[in-house]
Amino acid sequence: MGNATIERPQGKLGVMIVGINGAVATTFLAGVMSIRKGFAKPFGSLTQMGTIRLGHRKEEKFPMIKDFVPLAGLDDLVFGGWDIRDENCYESALNAKVLEERDLIKIRGDLEAIRSMPGVFERKFVKRLNGTWIKKGTSKFDLMEQLRDDIRTFKEAHGVERMVVIWCGSTEIFLPANGVHKKLELFEEGMKNNSPNIPPSMLYAYAAISEGVPFINGAPNLTVDTPAIMELAEKKHVPVAGKDFKTGQTLIKTVIAPMLKARMLGLNGWFSSNILGNRDGEVLDDPGSFKTKEESKLSVLEGILQPELYPELYGNFYHKVRINYYPPRGDNKEGWDNIDIFGWMGYQMQLKIDFLCRDSILAAPIVLDLILFADLAQRSRMYGVQDWLSFYFKSPMHTPETVAEHDLFIQMMRLKNKLRQIMGEELITHLEDEMPSGRITHRKLRKAVK
Numbered sequence: 001m002g003n004a005t006i007e008r009p010q011g012k013l014g015v016m017i018v019g020i021n022g023a024v025a026t027t028f029l030a031g032v033m034s035i036r037k038g039f040a041k042p043f044g045s046l047t048q049m050g051t052i053r054l055g056h057r058k059e060e061k062f063p064m065i066k067d068f069v070p071l072a073g074l075d076d077l078v079f080g081g082w083d084i085r086d087e088n089c090y091e092s093a094l095n096a097k098v099l100e101e102r103d104l105i106k107i108r109g110d111l112e113a114i115r116s117m118p119g120v121f122e123r124k125f126v127k128r129l130n131g132t133w134i135k136k137g138t139s140k141f142d143l144m145e146q147l148r149d150d151i152r153t154f155k156e157a158h159g160v161e162r163m164v165v166i167w168c169g170s171t172e173i174f175l176p177a178n179g180v181h182k183k184l185e186l187f188e189e190g191m192k193n194n195s196p197n198i199p200p201s202m203l204y205a206y207a208a209i210s211e212g213v214p215f216i217n218g219a220p221n222l223t224v225d226t227p228a229i230m231e232l233a234e235k236k237h238v239p240v241a242g243k244d245f246k247t248g249q250t251l252i253k254t255v256i257a258p259m260l261k262a263r264m265l266g267l268n269g270w271f272s273s274n275i276l277g278n279r280d281g282e283v284l285d286d287p288g289s290f291k292t293k294e295e296s297k298l299s300v301l302e303g304i305l306q307p308e309l310y311p312e313l314y315g316n317f318y319h320k321v322r323i324n325y326y327p328p329r330g331d332n333k334e335g336w337d338n339i340d341i342f343g344w345m346g347y348q349m350q351l352k353i354d355f356l357c358r359d360s361i362l363a364a365p366i367v368l369d370l371i372l373f374a375d376l377a378q379r380s381r382m383y384g385v386q387d388w389l390s391f392y393f394k395s396p397m398h399t400p401e402t403v404a405e406h407d408l409f410i411q412m413m414r415l416k417n418k419l420r421q422i423m424g425e426e427l428i429t430h431l432e433d434e435m436p437s438g439r440i441t442h443r444k445l446r447k448a449v450k
């Protein structure tokens with residue numbers, strides 16, 4: 001097993017988080033620190049707990065993913081990042097109220113050692129926040145240069161070999177891709193001329209990619225999903241992935257909708273409502289930020305159900321997504337779905353799903369997996385959009401030649417087949433399972449695939 005073209009993960013991996021004092025970021029950090037010390041298990045993480053099947057099922061080869069592909073180890077991660085509040089991560093984790101003090105106290109020193117660097121912030125893009133710990137600059141270009149400088153300084157100060165930057169910052173207002181986002185040259189001019197269409201998230205993305213650092217976008221903002229920034233990623237040979245971590249309600253949606261389609265059950269309506277009371281909920285209470293999230297959440301059903309192919313089943317369904325800020329719930333979101341479906345002879349049925357989840361508990365393992373896979377992608381010399389990581393996103397980025405895949409299990413198959421492919425293993429199509437009957441063999445299958 002092995003692939004000589006993938007660089008081994010030597011030395012430390014620097015992880016810089018935008019929004020490092022937020023609920024997702026601090027829950028992720030506290031988790032990694034607790035796991036390192038043996039206080040917790042990495043539940044929810046495919047890279048840490050998942051296996052991958054190799055060859056025929058009967059061969060019973062199911063190595064752990066982390067043993068199969070050369071991933072950085074948790075002990076090799078070094079953390080830093082930016083926020084618009086001057087806090088250490090222990091204070092922030094306490095304020096986020098996701099984890100209990102009894103869990104945080106055990107790793108207090110590790111969390112206190114991480115303090116945010118001042119962020120780049122413009123209130124116009126996140127109306128419900130007031131930044132107090134922010135960089136000052138002569139232009140957006142200058143601010144971006146300051147971020148590049150932070151990345152270089154961090155790399156040198158911590159002696160890290162490689163880096164990843166991940167956006168766990170607040171959701172910025174909805175912004176359609178327009179003029180300055182269309183070409184790299186225009187974008188660079190736009191930064192110098194302080195274009196009003198360049199939000200802070202794009203400056204972080206530009207800075208990271210310019211430094212040759214993979215960039216992951218966990219929120220639904222455009223950020224790297226523009227032709228201009230993709231041009232930069234291609235030019236610099238840097239992998240990027242996004243957008244919007246697929247955690248609660250959309251995770252469920254992308255499992256239920258494929259089931260309805262697989263059984264040719266029709267859909268009349270899908271009403272999704274959420275109540276949550278964390279800072280993310282407060283930010284999303286602003287119509288501009290909500291619109292960005294809404295677009296991200298709405299896109300999945302059309303993508304999965306393909307109304308153009310099945311007009312009688314899915315040509316006319318009503319889809320509504322609501323997010324309501326409700327402070328008493330904190331990070332413990334309630335995602336409620338009412339689904340009106342129909343079956344044989346048009347008879348109506350209903351599905352009700354009430355997911356009492358914890359937003360950051362679901363997001364933290366995704367942050368870990370994405371960091372490790374983005375680093376793997378770079379060591380495997382893959383660059384541009386990493387659509388094999390669609391598994392983790394509500395609005396998966398994709399190249400102009402491909403379409404977004406939303407079905408969770410197709411996404412997982414793609415991810416695992418990508419891992420098999422980069423390690424030079426046979427892909428799994430599940431036809432191999434017919435081998436014992438003698439109807440199809442591996443050799444025949446290989447020939448057929450060629």
Ligand SMILES: NC(=O)c1ccc[n+]([C@@H]2O[C@H](COP(=O)([O-])OP(=O)(O)OC[C@H]3O[C@@H](n4cnc5c(N)ncnc54)[C@H](O)[C@@H]3O)[C@@H](O)[C@H]2O)c1
Nearest residue numbers: 019021022023024083119169170171219245247279280359
């Ligand atoms: N938790 C989930 O399940 C989930 C799922 C999908 C996406 N997301 C997205 O992840 C992001 C983080 O969620 P959260 O619950 O941690 O929110 P949060 O409000 O707790 O954290 C966001 C952090 O980003 C900081 N920030 C905002 N703008 C910044 C900037 N320009 N530079 C640096 N820091 C900045 C804020 O001060 C805050 O500390 C949100 O955009 C959210 O929509 C979360």
